[in-house]
Amino acid sequence: MLFNSFDFLIFFPLVVSIYFLLPHHFRWLLLLCASYYFYMCWKPEYAVLIMISTLIDYVAARQMEKQDTKQGRKKYLILSLITNLGLLVAFKYFNFLSDATHQTFAAFNIFYDAPMFDLLLPVGISFYTFQTLSYTIDVYRGERPAEKHLGYFALYVSFFPQLVAGPIERSTRLLPQFFQEKKYEAARVASGLRQMLFGLFKKVVIADRLAVYVDNVYASPDDFGSLTILIATYFFAFQIYCDFSGYSDIAIGAAKVLGYDLMENFRRPYIAKSISDFWKRWHISLSTWFRDYLYIPLGGNKSSKIRWQYNVLVVFVVSGFWHGANWTFLVWGGLHGVYLLIGSATANLRYKFWGMLPFASDGKVKRIIQRVLTFHLVLFAWIFFRAASLTDAGHIINRILSLDLSSGLSGLSAGFASVNSSAGPFMFITVILAIILMEFVQTINLNEVERVSDSVSANWKRWSLDYALIIILLLFGVFGHSEFIYFQF
Amino acid sequence: MIKNILKYSVGLLATYLILLLGLSNVYIGDYSLLQYAIDDRVQPYYYGHALQRFREVDNYKDVDILFIGSSHCYQSFDPAVFARLGGTTFNLGSNSQAPVNTYYILKEYWEQLNPKLVIFELYPNVIELDGLEGYFELLPNKRLSWETVGMTVAVKHPHAINAFVSRLINAPFRPVEKAVQRSLTSQEYRAGGYVYSKIIYPGDQFGDKQAVNLSEKQIEYVHEIISFIKEHGADVILVSAPLPVERVAAITNYKETTALFGSIAAEHDIAYYDFNQTIDLPTSENFRDHHHLNANGAKVFSYALVDTLLAVHTTLENYDIDPIHASDLISGRAIAAMSGGQNEAAANDFTLALELNSNNSKALFNRGLLEINNGQFEKALNDFVRLQLIDPTDMRVIYNRGVALQRLGRLAEAESEFNKVIESEPSFSEAFYSLAQTLESGGRISEAIKMYEYFISRADKRLQQLIEPVKAHIKELRR
Numbered sequence: 001m002l003f004n005s006f007d008f009l010i011f012f013p014l015v016v017s018i019y020f021l022l023p024h025h026f027r028w029l030l031l032l033c034a035s036y037y038f039y040m041c042w043k044p045e046y047a048v049l050i051m052i053s054t055l056i057d058y059v060a061a062r063q064m065e066k067q068d069t070k071q072g073r074k075k076y077l078i079l080s081l082i083t084n085l086g087l088l089v090a091f092k093y094f095n096f097l098s099d100a101t102h103q104t105f106a107a108f109n110i111f112y113d114a115p116m117f118d119l120l121l122p123v124g125i126s127f128y129t130f131q132t133l134s135y136t137i138d139v140y141r142g143e144r145p146a147e148k149h150l151g152y153f154a155l156y157v158s159f160f161p162q163l164v165a166g167p168i169e170r171s172t173r174l175l176p177q178f179f180q181e182k183k184y185e186a187a188r189v190a191s192g193l194r195q196m197l198f199g200l201f202k203k204v205v206i207a208d209r210l211a212v213y214v215d216n217v218y219a220s221p222d223d224f225g226s227l228t229i230l231i232a233t234y235f236f237a238f239q240i241y242c243d244f245s246g247y248s249d250i251a252i253g254a255a256k257v258l259g260y261d262l263m264e265n266f267r268r269p270y271i272a273k274s275i276s277d278f279w280k281r282w283h284i285s286l287s288t289w290f291r292d293y294l295y296i297p298l299g300g301n302k303s304s305k306i307r308w309q310y311n312v313l314v315v316f317v318v319s320g321f322w323h324g325a326n327w328t329f330l331v332w333g334g335l336h337g338v339y340l341l342i343g344s345a346t347a348n349l350r351y352k353f354w355g356m357l358p359f360a361s362d363g364k365v366k367r368i369i370q371r372v373l374t375f376h377l378v379l380f381a382w383i384f385f386r387a388a389s390l391t392d393a394g395h396i397i398n399r400i401l402s403l404d405l406s407s408g409l410s411g412l413s414a415g416f417a418s419v420n421s422s423a424g425p426f427m428f429i430t431v432i433l434a435i436i437l438m439e440f441v442q443t444i445n446l447n448e449v450e451r452v453s454d455s456v457s458a459n460w461k462r463w464s465l466d467y468a469l470i471i472i473l474l475l476f477g478v479f480g481h482s483e484f485i486y487f488q489f
Numbered sequence: 490m491i492k493n494i495l496k497y498s499v500g501l502l503a504t505y506l507i508l509l510l511g512l513s514n515v516y517i518g519d520y521s522l523l524q525y526a527i528d529d530r531v532q533p534y535y536y537g538h539a540l541q542r543f544r545e546v547d548n549y550k551d552v553d554i555l556f557i558g559s560s561h562c563y564q565s566f567d568p569a570v571f572a573r574l575g576g577t578t579f580n581l582g583s584n585s586q587a588p589v590n591t592y593y594i595l596k597e598y599w600e601q602l603n604p605k606l607v608i609f610e611l612y613p614n615v616i617e618l619d620g621l622e623g624y625f626e627l628l629p630n631k632r633l634s635w636e637t638v639g640m641t642v643a644v645k646h647p648h649a650i651n652a653f654v655s656r657l658i659n660a661p662f663r664p665v666e667k668a669v670q671r672s673l674t675s676q677e678y679r680a681g682g683y684v685y686s687k688i689i690y691p692g693d694q695f696g697d698k699q700a701v702n703l704s705e706k707q708i709e710y711v712h713e714i715i716s717f718i719k720e721h722g723a724d725v726i727l728v729s730a731p732l733p734v735e736r737v738a739a740i741t742n743y744k745e746t747t748a749l750f751g752s753i754a755a756e757h758d759i760a761y762y763d764f765n766q767t768i769d770l771p772t773s774e775n776f777r778d779h780h781h782l783n784a785n786g787a788k789v790f791s792y793a794l795v796d797t798l799l800a801v802h803t804t805l806e807n808y809d810i811d812p813i814h815a816s817d818l819i820s821g822r823a824i825a826a827m828s829g830g831q832n833e834a835a836a837n838d839f840t841l842a843l844e845l846n847s848n849n850s851k852a853l854f855n856r857g858l859l860e861i862n863n864g865q866f867e868k869a870l871n872d873f874v875r876l877q878l879i880d881p882t883d884m885r886v887i888y889n890r891g892v893a894l895q896r897l898g899r900l901a902e903a904e905s906e907f908n909k910v911i912e913s914e915p916s917f918s919e920a921f922y923s924l925a926q927t928l929e930s931g932g933r934i935s936e937a938i939k940m941y942e943y944f945i946s947r948a949d950k951r952l953q954q955l956i957e958p959v960k961a962h963i964k965e966l967r968r
Contacts, residue, residue, distance in 0.1 A: 006645045186490060426517065426525040463497060467504045474505070474647050475512065475526045480619075 001041040003196075003250045004204050004479070011038070016189075016257055024181040028151050031178075031258075035160035039123070046122040049087055054150075054157045056083040057132045061139040061146035073140050080136040084129045091122055096325030124164030126322055130289055132157050135171040137293055144172050152178050161254040165247045167265040167285035174260070182259025192256030194466065199249025200477075201469045202438060207243035208478035209431045210235040213415035218386060221396055225404045228414040229396060235415070236386050237379050238435055241269065244283070268442055270378070273370040275339040278378060286322070290315050313337040323385070328393060332385040339377055430476055437472070441465065506658060513655040523655055527648035531625040535671045537563070537584040538678040539630035545680065549579050551603045556580040556682070557591050558610025559623075564781045565610065565730035568681035570791035580682030582610065583627055588710035589620035589643050590627060595714060597636035599721060607718050607725045608794075609711075612780075613701040613746045616708065620644045628656055632665060676777075685784045688777040695735040695779045700742040703749065711750075715757045726798075727754050727761040731790050733772040736780050737765050768793045792822065799845065816846035824855055835859060850879050857889055861896065869893040884914045888923070895927050903927045918947040922955070929966070938966050 001007050015034045019027055040047050060076040067073045089097070105111070135156070138144045147153040156175045162168075217224050217232035224232075248265035255262045265285050272278035279287045291300075298311040313334065320333020359365045387393035413424035512523040519532055534540045537560060553576030556566045562582025571578045579602060581594055591609070615623075624644050628637065633656065641653040670678075676686040711727075718725040727750055737743050747763045754761035768790065770776075775786025782790060799815050823838030839856035842849050853872050860869035873890035880886065891906030907924035910917050925940035941963050945956050 423520070423525050423528075423530075426522075430526070463500060466497075467501055470501060471505050471508055475508070475523070475651055477647060478528075479647050 001038050003247065003254075004200060007041070012254060012257075019258060020184045027182075028149075028155050028178055031160070032151060032155045032158065035155065035158040035163060038160040039158065039163055042123050049091075049122055049125065050128060050158055051154075053084055053087065053129065053132050054154045056080060057136050057157070058147070058150055058153050061136055062148075064136075064139050065146040077136060077140040080133065084133050088125060088129050091125055093321075093325045127166050127168055128157055128163060130286075130322075131168050134168070134289060134293060135175075138171055144175075147171070147175060159255070159260075161251040161258075161260075162262055165244070165251070166283075167248055167251065167263045168289050169262060169285070173263065177260050180259075185259075188259065189257050192253040192258075195253030195256060196250045197253075197466065197469050197473070198441060199246040199251075199253060201434075201473050202242035202246030202249065204246075204477035204479065205434050205472055206431060206438060207239045207246060208480070209427065209434070209476075210239035210242070212427075212478070213431075214239055214386070217415045218388075218392075218396070221392075221399045224399075224414055225406055226400050226402055227405055227412065229399050231412060232415050233379060233383055233386075233396070233400070235431075237270070237375075237382050240382065240385070241266070242438070270375050271371055272374050272378075273367060274374055275336060275343055275377060278374060279336070279340075286319070290319055294318060309341050312340055316340070327390050328384045328387055331390065331393075332381050335381040335384065339381075434472065434476065437468070441469075506654070509651065509655050510658055513659055523651065527651050529625045529648070529652060531584070531622065531629075532671075533629035534668050536673070537626055537630075538670065538676075538684055539583045539626055540665070540668055540670050541678045542581065542583070542682045543631035545682065546579060546581065546598060546602070549577065550601060552577045552579045553604065554578040554606045554608060555602055555604035556582060556608045556610065557586075557595060558582045559586045559612045559615040560584045561612045561615075561730045561781060562586070562610040563682055563684050564686065564777070564783075565787050565790055566608065566683065566794070567685075567784070567787045567791040568679065568683050570788060570795060578681055579604075582682065583623065583630075585615060585618060585622040585626060587615055587618045587620040587623045587704075588707045588714060590623040590640060592710050592714050592717070593636040593640035593643065594627070595717060596639070597634050599717075604723055607723055609714060609718075609725055609727050611711070611727055611729050611750050613703070613729075613740055613743065614780075616703050616711070616746075617701050618707070619646060619704065620707070621646045621649055624649050625652060628652055629665065629668075633657070633660070683787075685787075686777045686781075687784050689774065689783060690733075690772065690776045690778050692779060695733060696739045698739050698741055701740055701746050703746060708749075708753070711753055712757075715753070715759065719757065719759075725757075725759055727759065728794065729761075729763040729765060731764045731768060731770050731775070731782060731786065732780050733776050734765075734769075735772060762794070762797055764790060764793060767797075792818075796822075796841075799841065812845040813849075816842040816849045816852065819845065820849055820852035820855065823852065827855060827859055832859060832863065836863075848879055850876055850883075853879075854886065854889075857893070861889070861893060864896075866893045866896045870897065884910045884917055884920075888917065888920055891920075891927075892923060895923065895930070900927050900931045904931075916947065916949075918944055918949060918952055921947060922952075922959070934966055938963055941966075 001011060011034075015030070019030055022030055036047055036050075039050065057080050060080040064073040064076045067076070102113075135144075135147075135153075139146050147156070152175065155178055156169075156171060159169075159174065214232050214236045217229055218236075221229055245266040252262045252265070263285055265283060267281040267284065269278050269281035272281050295311055295315045298314060299307055300311060301308060303311065316333040316337030317330055318333070319336075320329040320331070323329040323332070354366055383396055384390070384393045387396055413428035416424035416427045509523065512526060513521050515522045517525070520530070524530070542563070554571060556562050556578065557580075559582060563580050564582075566578070566580055568578050568580070581598065583590070583594075586594070595607075620640075621644055624640060624646075627640070631637075637653070641649050675688055676684050679685050715725055715727075729747060729750065740746065743765075747761075747765075750763070751761045770782075770786050770789060775782060775789065777783040795815070795818065799819065819838050820842035823835045823842060826832075826838060827835035836856065836859060839852045839859065842852040843856070846852075853876050857869045857872035857876070860866070860872065870890065870893040873886050873893060876883065876886040877890065887906050888910045891903045891910070894900075894906060895903035904924060904927050907920045907927060910920040911924065914920075921940050921944035925937045925944060928934075928940060929937035941959050944952075945959055948956055
């Protein structure tokens, strides 16, 4: 089921209503059933995979607790890792690895008939697999006890607001919340609904409108001039941000309505002043997961410089691979790793450089330059993320650098041309205004407005903003049941 | 809290309505700002002639055949062809009309039109739509009703609600009753809902090769529509109108798609006809664009559909289709086939025409001639005997009966028939010739020569070419 669908519009209020009517000790069952129903709306049989992960990890963690030695715990950790990563490899990476093996053999003139499976990628498999893995690793490390209640644990793995695209929650944070009795609080519900509304706005008004432009241009870059391709690349940066952070907002908002706090997943990443700052703001639940379960175990910062560089590169390449079984994602991840290493290597040089510039003493100018540079480094990497192949990415870069400006200013809205030539400029202006509105909302911080609860002016501001978002959503939204980009990961 | 919720809701609603009113009345080019916002690219009162169609339908009651479906519907069923069957027809097709739209249109007009047969047109690319485009086409062009409300909800799209509310609040300022159809030179609206166009598609673009992804929702509505019609006691058939062969080839899963339509029909025990598999229409003559028939194609297709209806639906009286007209129609086509040398097709059509009307003398007569040409003299004799019973005074019948008898060697009977013709109609010069041949076959040479000479003296212009050979033949006989 999609958050941006009529079905969810019925499903969610129904679940919330029943939830608050039920006594606390039945609520986990309702949420568990609702979560499985939510997931099974895509492909019912794939719910079995979640059940397998849940059962194996439940049993593995319980068994771990009974072991006296680390060695004893380790074998159950391995069981969990093999099961979860095995499912992930089988459904997500098998064809890619098989093809890569085939290509490698072919390079040595050895014929190898690589097997390929026509399997549909289970929605959200990377998310729930990582979530449940973090639980078994935490139990293995002794950071939390094994959960005894299978129902609560199953709910932790499948909790519908964040099941298919995160935030990837830690058991230490989410599981205890299921045991707490949640009371209906109007302010909290309103706040959750407001966050869901903002998420929907980002997804339906901005991301899906930008998708029309980006998809057109990236499907046939030769039909467009450099300006249009460049605009499409900028648009993609905002599309993926609005799509993914929009999903996170809806997920966090929906959980909030039910009384649960999910972790923040985005913190205005495009105002980051450096790449390391960007990763503290982008997909926070994943970057912290990699930090805690891969980077630190590899040695983290507490190692030699070469080892540290190796650790950084490994984490980012693996992060790229997590996103998809394609060389483009590996390059995207690798690029971010390289950015970080170059950033670290040039830190002193940059410090001196800024010191030499007279205007840099004004922190504002420096900040703007840093933000613009960081944004464009991220933007360059997005080309690889969006392109269907490395060849396509190279072609896109070539087309941008060819400086083909023959289309003039009409190139700005050319990506909308296939929809309706006369609507192109209108759509272009609409989407730019929507992005400005989004930035405005993020700047003023909705929560701040909410805190000033009872004053007339606060009400006026809050309601005006609500009205603007709801009406723009209704009138300018693109409603075509388009899935969220991160569902494919 | 309730007071706050109420205030909040009223404020929201008021803001929404004011904005909607403003956006729907500011135009850039052909479209209002609202249309740009909601991706409504339909210009009302224009291409589909829906305004005229939904005005005209108010004058119709109790029709025999109702056509319903997409733009392929109102451009494919030529009412002139169906009119020759007798009874009344109406076409309620409209642009991009998906089954969810069709369902509510049918519900709205059912009681008034009360059709005996519904011909439900299915175009694969429309069955994959969500129904929003079809809704945008219907909404401004027809009166509002509860079925419109139903359709708005069923389309399940926020922009359908926006468009509906906009239509509602603009109704006092822009009533549909005062709307004027914009003129078009490329096509013409004909009574009964049909749109006639003589354009011939010169292009070579037939759309990208891709599979149709049928919407489950629309398929459900196809089932709903069939059930609705059957529950109301009418008959229904599913039809896919002809497309250019290139367009069919561009739909990579065309066979699977039409097989699904066939299985839906079978499930409901009704017929489905895919005319892309039964008639072959050259693209260069029969299409106005890469997928719609032009007037010529519509005519040929309508004849083919009538033929199919007549062949399959034997109880034609159920539809008030006049079998005598139908029989005439079919025999006319058979005569055309006969003159084109398509004897087998002609024979089948004559038989069909005579099944519909055993007294169709035109069919009987021409079938007799065809049988003589085919050497089936006994059959020809039977047909001419039947014709004599219908009209004993028709000399052409008596003459051809004589010809059949002569070919069967029954010379005395043949001679008698030719004599009857000569006595009643001395200008019937072929009778002298045939009588002469009969006498010659019987060895009565001098009498034969005399008749040949009579023939020469009476032969009209049509038979002038025979005079010289007959003269030469007389000379040979005299030797």
